Amino acid sequence: MTNRTSASLPALFRSFLLIGCTSIGGGLTAWIRRELVERRGWIDDQQFLANYGLSQMVPGATNVNLAVLIGTQLRGSVGAVVAFAGLMLVPLSILLTLGGLYFAAHNVPGGRWVNTALAGAGAAAIGFNVATGIRLGRTNVRRLGPVLVAAAIIVGIGILRIPLLEVLLVMLPASLGLTLFERGR
Amino acid sequence: MIPLLLQIAITFAALSLLAFGGGAAVLPDMQRQAVEVHHWLSASEFLDMFALSRAIPPGSLIVVLVGQKAAGIAGGLMAFFAMFVPSSLLAFGVARLWHRAGRAVWREVLEQALAPVSVGLTIASGIALARSTEHTWLTYAVTAGTTVLLSFTRLHPLAVMGAGAMLVIALGG
Numbered sequence: 001m002t003n004r005t006s007a008s009l010p011a012l013f014r015s016f017l018l019i020g021c022t023s024i025g026g027g028l029t030a031w032i033r034r035e036l037v038e039r040r041g042w043i044d045d046q047q048f049l050a051n052y053g054l055s056q057m058v059p060g061a062t063n064v065n066l067a068v069l070i071g072t073q074l075r076g077s078v079g080a081v082v083a084f085a086g087l088m089l090v091p092l093s094i095l096l097t098l099g100g101l102y103f104a105a106h107n108v109p110g111g112r113w114v115n116t117a118l119a120g121a122g123a124a125a126i127g128f129n130v131a132t133g134i135r136l137g138r139t140n141v142r143r144l145g146p147v148l149v150a151a152a153i154i155v156g157i158g159i160l161r162i163p164l165l166e167v168l169l170v171m172l173p174a175s176l177g178l179t180l181f182e183r184g185r
Numbered sequence: 186m187i188p189l190l191l192q193i194a195i196t197f198a199a200l201s202l203l204a205f206g207g208g209a210a211v212l213p214d215m216q217r218q219a220v221e222v223h224h225w226l227s228a229s230e231f232l233d234m235f236a237l238s239r240a241i242p243p244g245s246l247i248v249v250l251v252g253q254k255a256a257g258i259a260g261g262l263m264a265f266f267a268m269f270v271p272s273s274l275l276a277f278g279v280a281r282l283w284h285r286a287g288r289a290v291w292r293e294v295l296e297q298a299l300a301p302v303s304v305g306l307t308i309a310s311g312i313a314l315a316r317s318t319e320h321t322w323l324t325y326a327v328t329a330g331t332t333v334l335l336s337f338t339r340l341h342p343l344a345v346m347g348a349g350a351m352l353v354i355a356l357g358g
Contacts, residue, residue, distance in 0.1 A: 025346060028242040029307060030335075034342065046296065053299030054279055056306055060272020061245040062207040068273045072280035080277050088269070091241045092249060096261055098237055099253040113354075118240040120353025123324035124346040126311045127331025133307030134336040146301035153305025158312030164206030171305070175298040183294065 007042045007074045009082050015040060016067060016086030024091070025118065026125025028063040030132040032070070042074055045140055057168070064088075145178045189256050190263050192223065197248050197267035204272065207310075208245030209317075215251070225255035239318075245269070323357045 007015075015035050023031045029052070036042050043051070051073065055065035064087065071083025141150050149171060156167045196218050204211045212235070219225045226234070231251070238247035245268055252264025286292040315328050327349040334345050 022343065023242050025240055025350075026242060027342065027346070030342065046300065049300045049303040050283075050296045051280075052307070053303040054283060055276065056206060056303070058272060058276045058279055059202050059204045060208070060275070061204070061243040061269065063243050064245070064269055064273060065276035068276040069280045069283075072277055073284050077277065080273070080280070084269070084273060088265075091243070091246055092265060094241055095238060095246050095249050096253065096258060098241075099234075099250045099261065102233065102237065102250075103254060115236070116354050116357060117350045119324060120327060120350035120357070121346050122240065122318070123315070123320065123327040123353065124331040124349030126315050127328045127333075127349070128335050128342050128346065129314075130308050130311035130328070130332045131335035133304055133311065134332070136307065137301075137304040141301045141304050149301040150305035150308070153302060154309045154312065157306070157309035158316075161313065161316075164210070164306075168302070171302055172298070175302050176294070179294050179298040183297075 007040070007079075009075060009078060011040075012071065012075060012079060013082045013086040016071075016083050017089060019067075020087045020090040023125075024094070025121035027128035029066070030125075030128040032063065032066060033132050033136075036070060043070060045136055047073070049136060049140060056164070143182075145182065146175070149175045149178065190259060193252050193255060193260055193263045194267040196223070197252070197264050198271050200248075201268045201271045202275075204245070208243065208247070208268075212247075215248070219251045219255075223255070225251060230254065321357065323353060327352060 019028070019031045019035050033045075033048055037045060037048050048070075051066055051069040055062045055069055058065045064084065067083040067087045068080045071079040071081070073079075075082065137147075137150060141147055152174075153167055153171055156162045156171070157164060200211045200215055200218070203214070216228070216231050220228050220231055234247050234250040234254075238244060238250060246265075248264040248268040249261045253261030256263070283292065311328075311332075315325065318324075320328070331345050331349055334340055335342060
């Protein structure tokens with residue numbers, strides 16, 4: 001668990017502040033990985049995947065959980081607060097402002113043109129998140145068993161729309177069993 | 186004012202701890218609480234709030250708008266802390282347990298088992314999100330194109346997302 005480079009608290013705050021800004025339009029998970037794994041090298045893909053998995057098992061906004069988990073890993077309790085604050089500062093300020101505008105004028109600020117642009121950016125942002133999953137899969141999920149686990153989850157949630165909790169209750173023990181079996185051999 | 190803020194705090198703190206798999210899981214319940222139970226805003230206002238908050242992740246920030254409508258800036262901030270602090274404390278607790286375990290065998294096993302689950306969830310949640318928003322053939326094409334470009338090239342995500350937005354404006358209007 002030695003981090004390749006250490007994260008100072010100001011640097012951690014700046015990184016999450018940047019993530020909060022760039023993810024406007026969507027793609028938050030992908031931006032978190034890009035900044036912390038690719039650009040900063042504070043965690044590797046395996047640690048990112050572990051934190052991501054844990055973030056899904058705790059209730060609440062998963063990307064916020066992910067920020068808290070990574071912040072804690074890098075700099076303990078202060079790191080958790082710094083990551084949370086950095087991530088939320090810009091989006092919270094923008095939404096409070098937009099909310100004020102909406103409740104004053106009683107329509108969505110920017111109107112149709114802005115909404116169309118956001119629909120396009122949002123559609124692309126979904127692709128950014130999926131691409132991050134594909135990149136992570138290519139390097140970290142290579143043997144047949146784990147590939148089948150990932151595929152089952154994609155079909156279960158993405159295509160069949162089975163609730164996440166039910167999918168996790170089946171696939172997590174399955175993946176755990178598979179891991180133990182492979183290690184035992 | 187104080188009872189109203191307290192009501193906001195209790196409502197969103199409960200939703201925070203029920204939101205398994207993310208904020209989207211409790212959106213229907215949030216709408217019921219905010220619109221039908223407490224009458225903080227109308228159903229169509231809730232939809233507008235949803236549209237506004239979706240562009241600025243995390244999506245759960247919709248609670249700020251609901252709280253703001255109910256009780257101004259104080260209400261928005263109260264909703265924010267009620268929605269994010271309880272779940273963040275849980276995440277912090279999990280993180281402490283996890284990182285204290287060091288190189289314990291159970292952690293290595295769990296880490297290995299989590300990897301394919303996490304990869305599956307990242308891709309699945311993208312597909313689920315595309316299907317739950319009003320995706321047209323054009324936005325599906327943008328999503329698919331972005332996925333391919335960002336999976337297999339080193340293009341900057343902002344450039345690709347900007348191009349996607351402009352394509353939808355140009356063709357979809």
